[in-house]
Amino acid sequence: MxxxxxxxxxxxxxxxxxxxxxxxxxxxxxxxxxxxxxxxxxHQADAAPVKAAPAETVKPPAAAPEAVSTAAKLADEDILQAPVPENAALAKEEIAKLEDIQSQLNEQEKTLKAQHTDADQLIKLKEEQIKLLEAQLSQKP
CATH class of the missing domain: 1.20.5 (Single alpha-helices involved in coiled-coils or other helix-helix interfaces)
Structure with missing residues (x-):
């Protein structure tokens, strides 16, 4: 230019x-x-109030009390008593929505298990590191 x-x-x-x-x-x-x-x-504009699958599908570990309250929030008892839609298209849509929620919960369970194993490995590595540091401190006069 x-x-x-x-x-x-x-x-x-x-x-x-x-x-x-x-x-x-x-x-x-x-x-x-x-x-x-x-x-x-x-019902189409609001995607946030999607109801979760029953509580039997997600079993939180007994050691984490926070997980118990989260599981209670995810599962809503109203979904068990909700009437089945008469329209087949609405029923299929509801089933698809519930299957999507179930797949999301399964993915979340996998990631949480992976995080749990990673945390266990980190704890073991930190314990080894602490033992090595203690050994180094005990060797110094």
Missing amino acids: FEDQRHSPKLLIGIVGGLIAVIALFLTYQWMMASNAEDLPP
């Missing part, structure tokens, strides 16, 4: 205009998505 092309006011106006257009498109997209979320029925 030549020196006069770098400091061209047309180039600067073009860049600023392009940035403003991109920002305007992004804000328009966000506004349209927000208005679409308001138009959906309440």
